[in-house]
Every structure is written in C-alpha cells, then in structure tokens.
Amino acid sequence: MPLFKISNPGMAAFHIAIAALMVGTGTINTLAAKWADKLRSHGYNPKPKHAFDHPYFQAAEMFLGEMMCIFVFKIWFFYRNCRKKDMSIFGPQKFIPIVWAIPAMCDLLGTSTMYVGLTWTFASSFQMLRGSVIIFTGLLSVAFLGTRLKIHHWFGMLFVLLGLILVGVGDTIFSHESQSASHYSLAGDLLIVLAQVITAVQMTIEEKLIKKYKVPPLQAVGWEGIFGFSVLCIAMIPMYFIPWHLPQTRDIWQQTTRFEDAVDAFYMLGNNWQLLFASIGTVISISFFNFAGLTVTSTMNATTRMVLDSVRTIFIWAFSLGIKWQAFQALQPVGYFVLFIGTCIYYDIILMPLFRYALDKVRHRGNETIDDEVSIQTEPGKEAEEGAPLLKKHVQEKEVIRATKED
Template sequence: MGLNLLFIVSGTLITGAANSLLTKFQDNQCVRNCSFNNNNLQEGTKPEYFNQPGIQTLQMFLGELLIYFVYLIYRYNKIKNNQIESNNNEISWYSNLKLAIPAICDLSCTTLLNIGLIYIPVSIYQMTRGSVVLFVAIFSTIFLKRKISNFKWLSLIFVTLGVCIVGLSGSSKSGGEEGQKDIKMIIFGICLVIGATSLQGIQFVVEENILEKNPIIPLQLVYIEGLFGSLILISLMILLNFIFKFKLTQEEFLNSPFNLYESFYQLISNKIILGTSFLIMLSISSFNYFGLSITHQVSATARSTIDTCRTLLVWLIALIIGWESFKFLQLIGFIILVFGTLCFNDVITVEQFNWLPNWLKENDKISNLEDEESRNLIDEEIEERLIGK
C-alpha cells in the first residue's frame, strides 16, 4: 500500500509538472524564419514560434478522452468481480447535456491559460493558477450556498496577496521601450490566467453539483468532458477558420492562429512539436487518473498539498534549465500563496493560532462540520466508484 501510494503521489507530481513544462516548451519552438541572425535583423525575418492555443487546448481534451479506455478496464473488472451489474443505470454520453457546461468552461479556461502562458514565465503561470481556490470559494458560497468561516476568508486574503506579489515579480522588468512592451504583455498574460482560473472555479462548482445529483463516476465525468470539449472546439476552429479567412488579408490570415491548415501544418511538420503533443495528451490523461486516485486513497486536502509541491517542482525545473532567473519577490509571493492555500484546505487549522481573536474562531468549527458533511457525500461517491482497490 505504501509503495502504491508513493507511485500515485510521484505520478501526480511528475505528470502535473510535465503538463505546464511541455506546453511552454512547445511555445518556445520556432516554426518559421528559424535561421534568423541577430546581426542582420531585417523587417519580416524575425523568427516565429508555435503559438497555437487552440491546438494545445485540443491536446488537453484528447488527453481527457483517453481516460475512456481506463474506464473500460475499470468497468470490465467490476463486472467480472460481480461488483456492478453489466446493465446498471450509469449516465450515458447523451443523457445529460449539463456535462457540456463544465466542458465549455474547461475549453474557455484552457485556451485562455495557453494564451497567457505565451507571455509569462511558466513558474508565474503555475503560481497564478493558485488563485482558483479563491474563485471556488466565492462561487461555492453563491451557487452551492456553502458557509465559509472567517478564518478561511482570511486565508483567501493571503491567497490573493500571494498571487498579486507573484504577478508583481513577473512584471518587474525594466529597460527601454522594449522592456515596457514586455511588461504590458506580461500583465496581459497574468490577467488572462486569472480570468481563466475564474472560469475554472465555475467548472469545479458545476462538476461538484453534477457528482452530487447524478450517478456518474468521476472517471466518466473526465472523458465525457473530453468528448464534449473536443467536438465543440473542433467545430469552433472550423467555423473561425472560414470567418477570419474572409475578414483578414492573405498575409494576416497566414500568421493567424485561426488558420486551421497552418496550425495543423506547424504541428505535423515539426517532429519535436508533434512528439510533445503526444506526451502532453498522455501526461494529461495520467494526471487525471493519478489525481482522482489521490483523492480516493488519501483526501482532497492531500491532493491540494501535492499540487503545491507540483508548482514548486515546475519553478525549480524552469530555474535549472535556464528558462527563468530567481526572484526573491516571487519567492515571498509563493510562500504567502502556499500559506493561504494550506489554511483554506485545513492543512493549517485555526487551533494552531491561539493568539487569534475570537471573531476568527467562533464560526470555524460550525463551518468545518458543514464542509465535512458535504465533502463526505462526494468522497463516498468517489470511494465507491473509483479505480483500483
């Protein structure tokens, strides 16, 4: 059991970090004018890189769709061991169109994340995504009528402060007109990532609502979202290709990410990009499986703690391979962000701070009991239906 848990935790860390690092690696791949020389810069000869957020979002959905094969193995084993009936009434692909809602949120979120990643360092991208707990808390309060204690609201203030400091560290470049332009694009990228995490918060709340009210396995939720997302995205890519083909000039359309032919040509013609695409799909499907298994075998809190370690791993690798330079301000922001996240997820509890005023403690126990009851309902559903006992 110990070795199995170690394997799952390691798999979550490695595949989770690989998702962000491989996507950034793709962004750094040159696809045109790659023989550019700084000594003889000419107009129009600047190298162009693989900036195709639509293709990268499709990779993610296809990776989620691969979970279907894991689900088939799970279902076969359950039927073989007489643990479920072969004709049980689990939700089908077509019986609940509500599953398209989190898929649309996921599509929009991932596309914005991929665009934002083009403009900002991968570690800041990963850290800024930590703001998702803030949006999940807000949307859970509004739509699921959850009560959050004063202490957890305070922890969310720390999360917000940490994200702001991390963003400030990323926009602290200086030096001339080009430097000012870089700062604007970094701020733009950070805003895109924060906007994406707000959509991700909606997605998580909708998914939780679906799991509470429908007889659906979390594995099934993942691959059905992958199916809906792939179909919606491919349809949008085809539609936007024809719209922008007539709205843009020939030269503008050639360099546009809406040019479907050029997007797939860049993907297929570059062996490095094509190879990393398959790795990303495999990594995403594995990450979903490992993540669900972590929730099953330990707890959702443990998964959030491991996710914090994943962020640190992404940052360390980016520093080691020379993509980024160390910034003390970023470290401070990351520490504050992690502290707020751990407090919100009950890894650090209010009882550990005896000096806190009573108004921070008074509704914490009641809130925790209510949260625990609601979490147990979902955890029981997951425990009954997840892979691998």
C-alpha cells in the first residue's frame, strides 16, 4: 500500500505540506506541554516560585484546542456548501451531539491520565508509549466490532509490546536520576500505557459512532472538545477543595496541595510569559494537529497518518536530547526502532509488501524453471514421436500448477 497516492505535482506538494504540518504541530504539542511542566512561576500566594504541576488544567487546554476544530469545521462547511453539496464533507447534519459525550469522557480520562504521567517521565517516552494504543485498539476491535485480525496484525502488536518493554526498562535502569525518581519515571510510563487503554476504548466508540451517524471526523473532534472542556471546567471546581498529597514533587511545600488548583494555574500563567506562551502553543498546536491529521486521512489514508504520528517521536526524542531535558539511554532508540517496526507490520506497510514482493519473485522464478523444462527440443521423425508423450505430460503438469495458483 503506497503511503502517498499522488496524481499530479500540485497534489504532491500539498501532501508534503500537510504531512509536514502534522508532524510539526504534533511535535510542538508534546514539547510545549513538557516545557510547561519544567517552568516555574509565582502563584496566587506569596510562596516562592514553584513548578507548573497542573495536569488537569493542561488537559482542559487540550480540549480547548479540540473545541476550536468545530469553528474550523463550520468555516469549511459553509465554504464547501457554497460550492457544492458534498455529503462527505459536512455529513447529514441530523444527529444528536450528546452522543459524543461518551467518547469525550473517555478522552477526558485518557488525556488527564497521560498528563499526570508526563509530569513524571520524559517527553520522548511519553510519545513512544502512546504507540501502545495499537495493541488495545486491535484487541477491542476484535471484541466489540467483530474485526478479524490477520497474522501481520498479531505480529505487529507483538513487536509493539516488545518495544514498550524496552522503553520502560530503559527509563528504569538507565535513568541518571535518583532511585526514587527512576521509580516515578516507571510509574509515569505505566500511567501513559493505562491512558492508551482508555484511548483505545474511545477510538472504538468513535469508529462505531462515525459509521452509524456518518459524521465528519473534524466535527466529531469539535464536539468532543466542547463536552470535554465543559465537563472538566465544572469538575475543577470540586477538585479545588479536595486536599491532595504528592509524595513525589519538585517542591517540598507542594507535597500537600489541592487535587487541581486552577486559580494557581491562572496566576502562574500571568506571572510567567514563557509559561503562557507554552500553554497557547499547546492549544493552537493540537487544533492544527487534528486538522492536519484528518486532512491526511481524507486525502491520503489512515495508514499514512499513523506512520507520520510515529515519525514525530524521533523529533521529540532528538530535541529532548539536544536541550538536555534527558540523558541518552541506550535502550530508548532500540525501543523506538522496534516500536516503528511493529507499527509498519501492523499497518501492512514497507516490510510486509517487501516480503510479498520477494515471495512473488521466488514463485515467478519457479514458474520460469517449469517453462524451461517444458520446452523440449525435438527433431522430426522418430525422436519427435518419442518426445511427444513426454511433452504432453509436462504441458498437463504446467496447466495444473497454473490452475492451482489462480485458485
């Protein structure tokens, strides 16, 4: 399966541009969120500067970015509707938006859990471990959608699992931080993997809803953003009054704090322009990332989107090493390579097509050998009469082989 179906040079340039936009905004989104985790600022009280430990507030920022997709969709809808009525663009427009509250709640739980894990582990590990969604999505699609996975799907999931183990072991064994910090890196990794289970449930529900209601994906993302942002904003009110003990934090005085202090988060944004810039970058990048991802899916294919999502991992890892957010770990590039191989096998690209191509070449050479054996040179007279039965036998064998191959 080709990753890029290009019909003319103009479309080739468009495909390259939209793919670069997806990889770029996806990379910025993860790095901006991790940058915010590393920045310090004054909150609403006179206490000293402290770290931006507000994972649920960051999840709300993510939903705000998704909510912006509904405005992009409306603009696109009116633009296309003025030109021609294309149902594939704007759908039937007759559905109950509340149904998207279910995947939105899954998105809320998954995103919040991921951001808690991100505060404890590396940005590169965060992105790599998100690849585990392949395993859980595959298993859930079998259980609830009746999908029949082929052998390459199972092998792909096996490679992804091996890659996840390598990344997790690398974060634990080769961490240059204290033993306690390395344990929390592993805990962060486990939280991210747990979030992928929730994300897999979300994707399974989304697939069923999109097929049932024929809703454009961009509109679906927008509605999920609306529901997720609204629910999380309401939930952060009781979170403010719930005391919370953090056994592992970057500030001792923060060990006893609130479950989520949105007031402190707003004050921190106002007191540090870099933190505000990182938060705005998170909101804008996720909006463009969703737009680019859905455009890749519609103009190319979903396989290309998943491969590009895997490719951005190497940019996040390289950037994190370059600015010394993390030290080099020998198992991490190995784990990433195994994860990438697993992704390629699962989505039937590069490796499996090459394997089938080589197998076809071997079979083709075998058929040529049979053809050479059938081409028996006979001379007029007695030798031709003796060779005729043998020639007939070879021709019959050749026909049987060809008939078997066609079946």
